[in-house]
Amino acid sequence: MKVETDLEKIKLIGKQKEDENWKFRSYLKGLDIEAEELDKIVHEINNEVTLQIDCTKCANCCKVVYPFLDEEDAAKFS
Template sequence: MDLDFYKKQALQKQKDHKKFLDGLKKKPPKDLDYIVRETHEEVFEEIDCLQCANCCKTTGPLYTEKDIERIARHLRMKPADFEAKFLRVDEDNDKVLQNLPCFFLQSDNTCSIYEVRPKACREYPHTDRKKIYQINNLMLKNTVICPAAFEFVERMMKNATK
């Protein structure tokens, strides 16, 4: 997977993508959630995250207290020890990874804590959520990081205007 290609494309098309996503917010099609779900499924039939894992290499998820407790329990650690070893508080006062790529990313792009991974990881790249226009800014950022998010917006531009 050519990440540089996707990143360049996403950056070149940011204005078009923003205009399209803003349009969805102003006047969403009646069947938007259905179109989103269909487009999401279409994209992920073709794109395999294990070929990429760019999100795990370049962006750290936000860890909720529930995430911390669940993962710490899985690793047989105290939540405070898990936080001290892996997390830091960022400028937004969120708990995030101390370092990237993600400590739990393995050499074959699989996740060593996949079954208990953070909510943010489970939901990424957020291409299957209802009322997608509520996360326009996040979606634009994701198109630069994630080939699937880029493809999703590209296809949505076709699918939502049929």
Template sequence: MDIEHYKQLALQKQKVHKQFLASLKKKPPKNLDKLTKQIHEEVFMEIDCTKCANCCKSLGPLFTEADITRISKSMRMKLATFEDTYLQVDEDGDKIFKCMPCPFLGGDNLCNIYDVRPKACREFPHTDRNKIYQINQLTIKNTIICPATYLFVEKLRERLA
């Protein structure tokens, strides 16, 4: 997958995408939630995340206490050891990876802790959520990182044109 190609397309269309998503916020179509879920499913029939894994290479998830407990338990590590080994606290007080790419990303672009991965990873890129217009800034940011998000916004624009 040509991640750089999608990134350039997303950067070129950023203004258009911002305007489009802003219009959804002003006057959301009645069927928006149903449509976003439908388009999300279509996009992920086309896109194989394991051919990309750009999110795992460039975005670090925020770790909840539940994430830390679940992952450390599955790895048979003490909480403190897991945190000392993998995490740091950022300027906002959030627990994040010490370094990227994700230490659990295998050379085959598969997640070594997929079944217990953080909530933020399970929900990314957030294109299947209700009221998508509530996360416009995040969606715009994700179009640059995630080819699936770029395609999602493009398909949504087409359907609502």
């Protein structure tokens, strides 16, 4: 599987396939499959994809995603 890594193209494709992605989410939720089996499939795909992406070069998540930290989390950083 060839993975698209250009963030602008990914944004464009995401917009173009928004309806298709929602239908796929609904399809997954309606599957008669154990959560563990679905997790196994997702992990297999994730392993294949992450081999093609270097998050340290992209770092988009670090730029746009803000994690929620509670007091306990914050204490771990101090």
